[in-house]
Amino acid sequence: MMGLLTNLRDSISRVTDRLFASEEPKRIGIYGPPNAGKTTLANRIARDWTGDAIGPESHVPHETRRARRKEDVSIERNGKSVSIDIVDTPGVTTKVDYKEFLDHDMEKDDAIRRSREATEGVAEAMHWLREDVDGVIYVLDSSTDPFTQVNTMLIGIIESRELPVLIFANKTDLEDSDVQRVADAFPDHETVPLSALEGNNMDEVYDKIAEYFG
């Protein structure tokens, strides 16, 4: 009986979901390689529009090892309000070696645990990308080479799913930052320069988010 009721409730909510589909916030996945500044960006967006943060940032790669979500972030642009769910994902990679964490002053047990969590998180993030996001913000550290196989594969996956995507060339405050190199690497997509850490160019960031995902 309970099962029947829940089924009924589920199907009703599915109908209402569909009715209000246009008002449902889009789920925007923040993807990119480890250490690009995804969480720093997610925190800045969340702090700017909701007042609180999403998760911890760190210079040690694979700080984010579980996708974290902030729902219903309302961004005001030109008198209009755009509502999105932000999903901060673990940095995507094809390899994880716990020994690399040992260089960051970590005990072996902790390093092994961190690497196991990281691999689970990346697997989950890949799964989400295939099933569960409506748009992607692809974050890159613009002071590093954008022509990596992981970037190429991920952008290819995003394109094949026909998801709207913005490329964020992050860390423009660094001396080695090269936004043009990022733009050249992904000529089919719009590249937005920013420093998530310093909060530079956030106006354009929010304009583009509203334009692409509103």
Add this chain to the structure above:
Amino acid sequence: MPETTNSDNGVQIDLISGSRMAGLRSMEKIRLILDGVREGNIVILEEGLSPDEESKLIEVTMTEISPDDFSGIEIESYPRAETADQSFLDKLMGRESTKKLTVIGPANQIETLHKDEQLISALVSRK
């Protein structure tokens, strides 16, 4: 795959033809690749994987990584030229166009995997 025993001081390279891959399902392709790589082989695909298969390859690779045993893969490929002859039927069926020439190897044995426009070069260490 024919059984070749990996002697201690060699690196085995598996070149898998496009037609061999074409007969396989996605998960079979990924299994074939990862089984080879986990034995320490360099796997070269004449015709690479579709984006969807690449995403599954990353996902399955992640689930198989284990400390001191397998630390993941290195992969490089050339994108198929835009003008590649994707047949009308392929388009109609929504078949994804694949990439060509993909090199995959065990991350702990590939010291550098470098790519420029015309050359993928791998420096491989013995096990």
